[in-house]
Amino acid sequence: MNSVCIVGVGLIGGSFALALRASGFKGRITGVSSSGAIREALARGIIDEGLPLADAAAQADLIYLARPIDAILSTLDELDACLRPGTLVTDAGSTKSVICSRAAKSIHRGKFVGGHPMAGKESRGVAEAEASLFQGRPYILTEACPELEAIVTQIRAKLVIMPPEEHDRLVAFTSHLPQLLSTALATTIPAEGARVAGPASQDMTRLALSSYEIWRDIFSTNAANIDAALAGFIARLESLRARLNDPAMAAEFDRAAAAAQVLRK
Amino acid sequence: MNSVCIVGVGLIGGSFALALRASGFKGRITGVSSSGAIREALARGIIDEGLPLADAAAQADLIYLARPIDAILSTLDELDACLRPGTLVTDAGSTKSVICSRAAKSIHRGKFVGGHPMAGKESRGVAEAEASLFQGRPYILTEACPELEAIVTQIRAKLVIMPPEEHDRLVAFTSHLPQLLSTALATTIPAEGARVAGPASQDMTRLALSSYEIWRDIFSTNAANIDAALAGFIARLESLRARLNDPAMAAEFDRAAAAAQVLRK
Numbered sequence: 001m002n003s004v005c006i007v008g009v010g011l012i013g014g015s016f017a018l019a020l021r022a023s024g025f026k027g028r029i030t031g032v033s034s035s036g037a038i039r040e041a042l043a044r045g046i047i048d049e050g051l052p053l054a055d056a057a058a059q060a061d062l063i064y065l066a067r068p069i070d071a072i073l074s075t076l077d078e079l080d081a082c083l084r085p086g087t088l089v090t091d092a093g094s095t096k097s098v099i100c101s102r103a104a105k106s107i108h109r110g111k112f113v114g115g116h117p118m119a120g121k122e123s124r125g126v127a128e129a130e131a132s133l134f135q136g137r138p139y140i141l142t143e144a145c146p147e148l149e150a151i152v153t154q155i156r157a158k159l160v161i162m163p164p165e166e167h168d169r170l171v172a173f174t175s176h177l178p179q180l181l182s183t184a185l186a187t188t189i190p191a192e193g194a195r196v197a198g199p200a201s202q203d204m205t206r207l208a209l210s211s212y213e214i215w216r217d218i219f220s221t222n223a224a225n226i227d228a229a230l231a232g233f234i235a236r237l238e239s240l241r242a243r244l245n246d247p248a249m250a251a252e253f254d255r256a257a258a259a260a261q262v263l264r265k
Numbered sequence: 266m267n268s269v270c271i272v273g274v275g276l277i278g279g280s281f282a283l284a285l286r287a288s289g290f291k292g293r294i295t296g297v298s299s300s301g302a303i304r305e306a307l308a309r310g311i312i313d314e315g316l317p318l319a320d321a322a323a324q325a326d327l328i329y330l331a332r333p334i335d336a337i338l339s340t341l342d343e344l345d346a347c348l349r350p351g352t353l354v355t356d357a358g359s360t361k362s363v364i365c366s367r368a369a370k371s372i373h374r375g376k377f378v379g380g381h382p383m384a385g386k387e388s389r390g391v392a393e394a395e396a397s398l399f400q401g402r403p404y405i406l407t408e409a410c411p412e413l414e415a416i417v418t419q420i421r422a423k424l425v426i427m428p429p430e431e432h433d434r435l436v437a438f439t440s441h442l443p444q445l446l447s448t449a450l451a452t453t454i455p456a457e458g459a460r461v462a463g464p465a466s467q468d469m470t471r472l473a474l475s476s477y478e479i480w481r482d483i484f485s486t487n488a489a490n491i492d493a494a495l496a497g498f499i500a501r502l503e504s505l506r507a508r509l510n511d512p513a514m515a516a517e518f519d520r521a522a523a524a525a526q527v528l529r530k
Binding site for chain 1: 447456476503
């Protein structure tokens, strides 16, 4: 692999380029992005050159789609015509079923494998990119692919191979549900609550600082799973509410602490 | 003020003693606690001496009750008989109405002012005590009290004077609700979710690591406020759920981000 093209040089695309370099990649990295992002990425040495999609795609051995989901979908539609036969295409979109279905229809000359690095920040943009962003974090690939598996391992992420539907079902619980809880909590706390706010309320409303821009597409492409996760959560919370002063709460806390420990392993 | 007695030398009591020393207090600090906690507190130089309650109380100018709420309530009942007239008594219990009512009935020879430092960790015990635990955090006093106000300022906490009922209403939203959300989330995420767990699910289940021991008393002494906070939260979450793919979500995210920023000021 001699040439990688990052489409969408923001937090994730920029971090992938930096991680690739840090892992020893000596080839060429081109970027397809807004002129502001290209300028900043060039200034930080994250990419070697900014190019239009057709030119970048025609040169690349690997194309990494790191735009928001809706933009990934429209990029897939125009991408195939620009590819050299056999070019590997992957993405970093936060849901996988809709993207993988679209790629199956759109990508014929190249090979598409969906991806999702479980890393992020409340702040976006290439200015926030870090070589270490994916280290120790799960990196999901939607099917086996030796070239991509090697990269995921080289950038020190935790390789997970999982079908798109299973990915979308699980991230509804681990990522989309936490976001909605944080957003709902931030607007439930009365304004005067700030006078007594400690670390609990600050930690639990950190995700509420996130921009809606990427969430719109996540909600529209994973609505049924998110609704099911919300239903499950609300039922759990109502069950705790009904037993607030019941000795059974001790066992609930123990069970929750054990589950929280597992999420940290 | 020459002598301070810490009743319950754990994370909070130990941190208060360390913060007091760090702020320049030169007097004597005694501790009333389990023999294990006393041994550790002496070894770390957190207290000068461990004593039984009656002996410690008879010598102290300030008594700092840092046990769990239920233990604070029973300490209040036996404390008055041991006090020199005019001794100042305060506490660090997580709810204030029940404690302040009990103190009004129990403490006659001394003067009681309720307190609550908005600081904590998932881990408990004097081994976790830190001089800086309260720095920059709200420290609520339930009424004006020049001696305690001076200490709160000296240990670099943010002084907030607020009646017990208002405190309990607000912490139901800022502290008790976040705890229950985290506990409910940890047991809603399916076990296989650990394979794709990123920072969102880890941050949002951090509070679920907390021990039930202090929460039992919080739930029993603030049940009505917690129930109201839960009702408000569930209504907000159901409202987001119903509008998941509605453009109005953009405004919800903006409102939540602004509220989350206010909690950080």
